[in-house]
Amino acid sequence: MQPATRVVQSVANEVVPGVVDSIDVNDVVQQVDFQKVIESVDLNAVLAEVDLDALLARADLNALLEQIDLDELIERLDVEAVLKKVDLNSLLERVDLNEILEKVDINALMDKIEVERLLERVDLNTVVARVDIDALMQRTNVGSIIAATSTGMAGQAVDIARSQGVGLDLFAQRWTDRILRRSHSEQPGAPLLLDNEGGVALP
Amino acid sequence: MTAARNVVPDRDLKLQGHYAGICSRFAGFVIDVAAIVLLYDLIGSAVQFLVSTLSGHQFRINELPVLPWLLFALWVVLYCVYPVAAGGRTLGMAIVGLRVVRADGAHANAKQALVRLLALPLSFVLLGFGFWLILLRRDNRALHDRIGGTAVVYNWDARAARLRFLANQGD
Numbered sequence A: 001m002q003p004a005t006r007v008v009q010s011v012a013n014e015v016v017p018g019v020v021d022s023i024d025v026n027d028v029v030q031q032v033d034f035q036k037v038i039e040s041v042d043l044n045a046v047l048a049e050v051d052l053d054a055l056l057a058r059a060d061l062n063a064l065l066e067q068i069d070l071d072e073l074i075e076r077l078d079v080e081a082v083l084k085k086v087d088l089n090s091l092l093e094r095v096d097l098n099e100i101l102e103k104v105d106i107n108a109l110m111d112k113i114e115v116e117r118l119l120e121r122v123d124l125n126t127v128v129a130r131v132d133i134d135a136l137m138q139r140t141n142v143g144s145i146i147a148a149t150s151t152g153m154a155g156q157a158v159d160i161a162r163s164q165g166v167g168l169d170l171f172a173q174r175w176t177d178r179i180l181r182r183s184h185s186e187q188p189g190a191p192l193l194l195d196n197e198g199g200v201a202l203p
Numbered sequence B: 001m002t003a004a005r006n007v008v009p010d011r012d013l014k015l016q017g018h019y020a021g022i023c024s025r026f027a028g029f030v031i032d033v034a035a036i037v038l039l040y041d042l043i044g045s046a047v048q049f050l051v052s053t054l055s056g057h058q059f060r061i062n063e064l065p066v067l068p069w070l071l072f073a074l075w076v077v078l079y080c081v082y083p084v085a086a087g088g089r090t091l092g093m094a095i096v097g098l099r100v101v102r103a104d105g106a107h108a109n110a111k112q113a114l115v116r117l118l119a120l121p122l123s124f125v126l127l128g129f130g131f132w133l134i135l136l137r138r139d140n141r142a143l144h145d146r147i148g149g150t151a152v153v154y155n156w157d158a159r160a161a162r163l164r165f166l167a168n169q170g171d
Helices: A003-022 A025-031 A034-040 A043-049 A052-058 A061-067 A070-076 A079-085 A088-093 A097-103 A106-112 A115-121 A124-130 A133-139 A142-149 A153-179 B002-006 B009-015 B022-055 B067-087 B091-096 B110-136 B143-148 B158-170
Strands: B098-102 B150-154
Touching: A153 B002, A153 B009, A153 B022, A153 B091, A153 B110, A153 B158, B009 B158, B022 B067, B022 B091, B022 B098, B022 B110, B067 B091, B067 B110, B091 B098, B098 B110, B110 B143, B110 B150, B143 B150
Parallel strands: none
Antiparallel strands: B098 B150
């Protein structure tokens, strides 16, 4: 080492510790405008340089999540605001509801439903009031059945006569089949349209 | 109850729309013949009474040479064709629970009903061979049915009859 250098080094050794001791670092830090520093930094450029995948690979997310109090986080979270931002329609479009429903045990679900309590909450009178009775009577044969069943002895006598007639028909047909030695069918055939229920309207 | 023993509602219900047998058809035919004669006699008597009352002298249709037969023939056509064309059945058929349909099962029209009626006398020829076809053929169609392009099927409100049967069983 040169003599001059040695002199400077010895001076520095003597002076620098005193200078450093005399500097209040906190005071210096307080004088720094960090906001300006941050603003002067191009964060996007910095982030572009960062390999997030590598960073995440190195991070222990489980340990990180363990340190987070999720309950507190959720309490602080404005769920309503979050839901307002979510486009539920597009979300539902991406969801395969059939697949979800296949996983649902409907029987178990029904077991959990208290039908009695459900029915107690239903105003059946209102439901019945909304039913179009006339249309129901027209679409079904309820009206004709009520009218037909209300006939008295005459109706019963006709029922007997008709049924007896059918019995005799089948008896005669059975014997004819035997005499002609042809196979006996349990009941007679029907015209094509009636067999396919596309012909005349039967009661 | 007797009615409950004599009715087989489930069998009858299944037979609706199927080809009707000879006994039911014969019963319907007998009722129709009786109704035609009785109603003609009744209406004829009423007409005779009215004409006699209004004209002041005795009037008898049977004393006329051709008119009674012509009126009777017209009455038979009216009785047999109009109800079949309108509702598919005559009075006798309605009582027994039968219906005339087209051979394929569609509604029979007036023309088919008229042809069927005009062909009816042919079924009486050769000891009623036309009627025996009801037994011999699988589709139970008589000669006049074949000529008219029609068929006769069971058709009554067997469901109502079944309900009556069940109600009687409950008594």
